Amino acid sequence: MGSPLAAHQDVYILGPGDRLQLQMLDPSAQAYGGNLEILNDGTASLALLGSAQLTGLTISQATQWLTQLYGRFLIRPELTLSLSAPRAMQVTVLGEVQTPGLYSLSPGGDASAVTGVGGTGNPGLPTVVTAIQKAGGITLNSNIRSVTLRRRLPGLSSDVKQVTLDLARLLQNGNLSQNPFLFDGDTIIVAKALDPLPEEVIALGAINLSPQTINVSIIGEVRNPGPIQLKANTPLVEAILKAGGPNDWRAQKNNVELVRINRNGTVSRQSFSLNYSQGVSNAFNPPLRDGDSVVVPRSLYGKTVDVVNxxxxxxxxxxxxxxxxxxxxxxxxxxxx
Known part of the structure; x- marks a missing residue:
């Protein structure tokens, strides 16, 4: 098990789709240089050599390998090899995220942004947080103190190494070593919490490790019932206030129901009391997820008035x-x- 810092020290591993720039240092051999692209079979077509296997090598290893190959034909085979355009990366996100699966991340896309932590938004370089946000964010059962990152080692073997990341240290202290840049083929596993995490950790994770907006439905005895778009992980009480607040006298404020469709297709129902002084809490004022429905039922007074009418x-x-x-x-x- 490696340290998070070791993940930052990893070097780029070449693979299909990478574009390279080859330059021969000998002026008489410069015609053999130019642009290269690694094909699906892991090889690149090169002048004089035909094709050479480059997948699984680092830039340094590929440079040494090509120098050795050109040394069979040239007196001065010295060369430089650089990455001109990295391939799109595919990473797997598993465990306690909203939508586990395989995701494509573009090196030229938006990077992750963590509230209150400087230096985490580096366009073009996706991180662990980027992938978790792409997978819909964390679940309420996630343990952000135990996030496993698995990474393939250089070479054609299937050997991997893994490190355990503590994203709470990133969110609380700005420890950037807990949010390394991703490589193609990485696997991220968010563990399930065996014991409840502190509320402030849950709140920080909810704010930073989820999509920017969600769509929920607020129905029943509120002033503006219907679908509404909210910031990700908006707490239950705030969502009701965004819908205009409960109707005076008609709303049953001590039995607000949260209806949620779970990942396995089942439906869960929980009841909460509407408490304006309650902060974000899984037990009393839970953060909402995309697709949730909040039902504010009618009070006995409201039912009586409707019957009389x-x-x-x-x-x-x-x-x-x-x-x-x-x-x-x-x-x-x-x-x-």
Whole structure:
């Protein structure tokens, strides 16, 4: 098990899709240089050599290998090899994330951004946080103190090494060694929490390790019911306030229901009391996920008023008809009623 710092010291491993620039140092051999691209079979086509296997090598190893190959034909085979365009990377994100799976990350895309931590947004260099955000963010059962990063070692073998990262140290102390840059083929596993984490750690993880926005539905006794777009991990109470707040007297504030579709397709229902002084808490004011529904039920007072209205409304209509009927006089001028 390596240290997080070791992951930052790893060197780039060449693979299919990488574009390289080859330059021969001998002026008489410069015609053999130029642009190279590693093909799907792991080889690159080179002048004079035909093709050479480069997949699985570092830049330094590939430079030594090509120097050795050109040494069979040239008196001065010295050369430089540089990476002109890295390939798109594919990483696997597993464990306690919203949508585990295989994800493509572009080296030219947006990097991760961590609130309150400087130097983590480096466009073009995806990190562990980038991949977790891409996978929909962490679940409420995640242990961000135990995130495993597995990485393939140089060479054609399937040997890997792994390090354990503590993302809480990144979020709390700005420890950038806990958020290394990713390589193609990396696997990230977010462990499940065996014991509850401190609330401040949960809140930090919810803010930083999730997508920017979510879509939820607020229905029932609120002023503006319906679908609403919120910032990721907006707590339950704040979401209700964003929907205009509960209707006075009609809302049952001590039995607000959170309906959630789980990853395995089951539906869970939890009830909470609406407490405006309660901070983010899994037990009392949970952060919401994309696709959640919040139901604010009708109070006994509201139900009673609705029943009375259903009874009184027909009577009122009948009374209005009777009054209209009586307003007309008979043919002899006398009142009908």
């Amino acid at each position: 259903q009874v009184v409304a027909p009577l009122g209509q009948a009374l209005n008809f009777y009054t209209l009927y009586c307003s007309f006089s008979n043919n002899d001028g006398s009142n009908r009623c």
